[in-house]
Amino acid sequence: MKYVFALAGNQNSGKTTLYNNLTGSNQHVGNFPGVTIEKKEGQIKKNKDAYLVDLPGIYSLSPYTMEEVVTRDFLLKEHPDLILNIVDATNIERNLYLTLQLMELSIPMVIALNMMDEVRASGNSIDVKKLSDYLGIPIVPISASKNEGISELVDVIMKTAMEKKSPKKLDFCTGEVHRAIHSISHLIEEQAEKSGYPLRFAATKLVEGDEPTMKGLAISENQLHIISHVVDDMEKALDTDREAALADMRYTYIEKICKDTVIKKQETKEQIRSEKIDRILTHKYLGIPIFFSIMFLVFWLTFGAIGAPLQGYLEVIIGAFTEMVSETMNAAQVSSWVHSLVIDGIFAGVGSVLSFLPLIVILFFFLSLLEDSGYMARVAFLMDKMLRKIGLSGRSFVPMLIGFGCSVPAIMATRTLSSERDRKMTIVLTPFMSCSAKLPIYGMITMAFFPENAALVMIALYMTGILTAILSGLLLKSTIFKGEPVPFVMELPAYRVPSRKSVLVHMWEKGKDFIQRAFTVIFLGTIIIWFLQSFDWSLNMVGDSTMSILASIGTLISPLFIPLGFNDWRASTALITGLTAKEAVVSTLTVLTGAGTDIQLSAILNTMFTPLSAYAFLTFTLLYMPCIAAFAATKRELGSMKYAVLTALYQTLTAFAAGTLVYQIGSLFIGG
Amino acid sequence: MTLDNIKPGQGGVITAIGGQGALRRRLLDMGLTPNTRVQVRKVAPMGDPIELSLRSYVLTIRKEEASKIELKEVFSI
Incomplete structure (x- = not known):
């Protein structure tokens, strides 16, 4: 059994x-x-x-x-x-x-x-x-x-x-509430049995006015009338409404039994300790700076001190392994397209994504510490006022902040948001936070066009991302995610030392989740891009990527970017390959322009863009749909391919609109 | 007197919970029922939400929600 x-x-x-x-x-x-x-x-x-x-x-x-x-x-x-x-x-x-x-x-x-x-x-x-x-x-x-x-x-x-011993029927209700539950029980006895509802539960829920129960029991008009009559009488007699009456009744009963069984002389040590810790961590002036310091430390450790070297080692290992497989295949004289599929397609694609694994695992190590210790609830308390304006609650702050590092763990981190509405909205908005993989692109373009004002351009881009998220939040709040947000009524649990096991299980789950995706959605995506990049329309393998299907698609969609001020197949192709990983935009542009040095590249880029259209290109790169890994995470967390595609479409359209605005308004002032 | 109007360190006994629907039910479910003693412990750095102590645990709600909670017997600690 x-x-x-x-x-x-x-x-x-x-x-x-x-x-x-x-x-x-x-x-x-x-x-x-x-x-x-x-x-x-x-x-x-x-x-x-x-x-x-x-x-x-x-x-x-x-x-x-x-x-x-x-x-x-x-x-x-x-x-x-x-x-x-x-x-x-x-x-x-x-x-x-x-x-x-x-x-x-x-x-x-x-x-x-x-x-x-x-x-x-x-x-x-x-x-x-x-x-x-x-x-x-x-x-x-x-x-x-x-x-x-x-x-x-x-x-x-x-x-x-x-x-199979069920709990005894507990009569915690007295007087009027008891009478109401009792009479409604009689009324619905048959229906409850037929539809498999426990009678006591059904009757109590009907007293509360619970709609799913009314539907589940198929309560008739006539019965509804009787029920509301019974409830009216109860409310009048108690001088309160149905929901308050039952909540009050339950708590009154609990107070009674606790008085008899619980001896509480003082707050627990953990509660006293928590109050002391909060004197600092949610302090009026220190609270927010401490929060940002903690996040900075987490970022620095994840993307810098610990994560970056680990990522480097993993890349070396993957590289060595790739080399080994490549040589074995050469020795075995496998055909060149199989070699290319395995090495340039699978190993290059999945390998580059897998090298993010250390970052994911380390980041989730810190996030579980923050969550399990009880600090995340304090973050929501500290940051709520700021995020409420765009229809979110304080809890969304952490995923969005992680988005500046990498959208993948950021989207995965929305799992801890308790409201489904907040979670979905955060998933849509998080990729607008400029992730670290976009930095090489900004670097390349600013070097070619804005060498004097590189820092200013970077800051402007980050601010554009944040501003877009805010405006999007306002838009989504009043359209798709209308309706009542889940109320912000949240427990601040006592601080506790996180259990080692929970933290390890959490890291393991997130790591496993990521590897699974690397070998499914991401695997498929990289093979498709590899295929488009390596073959022409007659399915012959091309030696020169300018002849590939991808290049012709790039040429085909290139005119779409005229409103943004550029129309060059190399730029549009780079934007497509950027979907495998954002830094691929840089490598594709380098390969397609055939530039040998940075100076050559800058010169060629200057023939493709004006400074203004280069800025429009940057704006588009900042906002358009995230890479395949992030898309896969979006699909997983939204639980639907359809919504994931819609989200990607929304992000890309937003990017297009923003890029167009930049170029068109800019043209008015400086004439293209 | 409503709960949003009292200072940190002050508290009172709940007389009524206003509002409606999901929000009101949530407040009731979390133990903010009539005759419950509740104390304001803190206000968040940006002035909202507030931190409450009741039924030997700590709860945070927004001032807007707190304005729907009526108090009597306001006390200071």
């Missing part, structure tokens, strides 16, 4: 750590159907037939956020054998609020009471036995970060699942 268990709990309750402890590395990561919310499934260690599904971190089963809806749907439709509810013992009142709602689902349940070590160490205590009796659910005290109580937890889970 195969068991499926669902792991549910609040955010910051240690859910991921517990999940990793229970399943080890045996995890399968996917998405919930139709949304980009991550779904992890893994086998519980030493229990072949027991699978654990990690549900999103939520605070309630309200119908308002995607995470909550996904959780409800999973629990109601997939019928897991048991809910493992993780509860943060240091924050027990708010955590039990979700527990009370989960209990209404009539699914066997076990509570893992996490962070009991912190409670004890602070001289506080919780009467676990008594609490368990109150709720009618087995409770196992654990410490996920110290890996304590885990094997006992597994034993209790297996035992409870086999007994």
Whole structure:
């Protein structure tokens, strides 16, 4: 018999750590159907037939956020054998609020009471036995970060699942609310049974006015009328509305049982320590400079001190390996096109992308430290006011900042944004932050056209990127991403030392994810570009890239750039090859112009562009769709090829419009 | 008195939560229910959002949201 268990709990309750402890590395990561919310499934260690599904971190089963809806749907439709509810013992009142709602689902349940070590160490205590009796659910005290109580937890889970014992029907409601739930229960008894809704859950949700439940039960006009009558009576008697009445009722009940089971003499050591740390990290004047210093350090370590040499070593290894394969193939006298496919296509393309792997892994090492320690929530607190104006919340700041290094990890980092809307919008806007691979292009063009004002041009480009993101944000906010943004009501968890295992698992996942993409989407993309670059229309291999299909496509689309002030097939071809990696724009231009030295290249570039059209070219390069690796990340995080293509189209059109504006307005002043 | 009008270090007891829909429900779900004691701990460097302490945890909300929370018995620590 195969068991499926669902792991549910609040955010910051240690859910991921517990999940990793229970399943080890045996995890399968996917998405919930139709949304980009991550779904992890893994086998519980030493229990072949027991699978654990990690549900999103939520605070309630309200119908308002995607995470909550996904959780409800999973629990109601997939019928897991048991809910493992993780509860943060240091924050027990708010955590039990979700527990009370989960209990209404009539699914066997076990509570893992996490962070009991912190409670004890602070001289506080919780009467676990008594609490368990109150709720009618087995409770196992654990410490996920110290890996304590885990094997006992597994034993209790297996035992409870086999007994199929559902939580006892808890009557936390009194008076008017109780009466309302009771009468609605009678009204919908048949429908609930037919549509597989737990009766108590359905009735409570109807009292709350929950729309998905009304639809799910196919409530008739007549019933709706009766329900609203019942609720009206309740609201009048209580002098409050339906949602507040139920929230109040649940919390009142929780307060009652906590009074009886929890002895809290003082705040935990971690809470006291957090308050002290925040005196500095979210300080009125120091908070923001410290944040930028931390980000600068992360950047410097990732893209400079540690990442760059590692990237260099990896390039050397890949180069040596390429050389070896090339020689072996030469010795074996394979045909020249196979040789070219393997060496110029696959090795050059995938190899150049793979050399980013050290950057990704190092960056995610730091990001997991920031996230797991609790600092990311503070970043959102510090930066929220700035990003709110463009319809985002403070949490989007970090991915956008990483975008200045590389769009790929930046887009991958949007995974931590709790709102799907914010996540999508951030993915669209992040590539406007000029990534580091574009620097060689800026270098080449400024050297040829603006040698005196190189720094100024660079700064102007970076500012253009930021400005475009802001304007795009304003546009998207009032069009596609209209609708109510998820409210910014966010917990600031106590600072904790990140668990080594969680950080390693996170790095491993991101690295694996990237390698997988390097050998699928990116692999395919580089082969296509290689093919276009190496063959002519009659499918003969060309010795001279000016005769290739790519060159003729470059020639074909070249007139499109007339509004931007340049019409040269070498420029348009370079923009196409730039899709493999942005720095390829430089190598393509060098190859196609046949320039031997920088001085020659500058001279030839001056025949292709005027200073103004060169600036328009730079603007286009800055903003148009990101490289294949970033595109693949976009597709992965948006969960849809269609939206990824639309995003790329939007970015390219924006680039085209901006380039045109630069050239046309510029022409008015300096006459082309 | 509403929650956005009190200074860091001050607190009060919630009497009512205004607003509607997702936002209001979220505030209720996070434990901002009538008769709950809540204290303002801090204001973010740019003047918004604010940091609250309630039910022995720390929560941050925007001032706009805080303006919908009515308080009584305002106290200072």
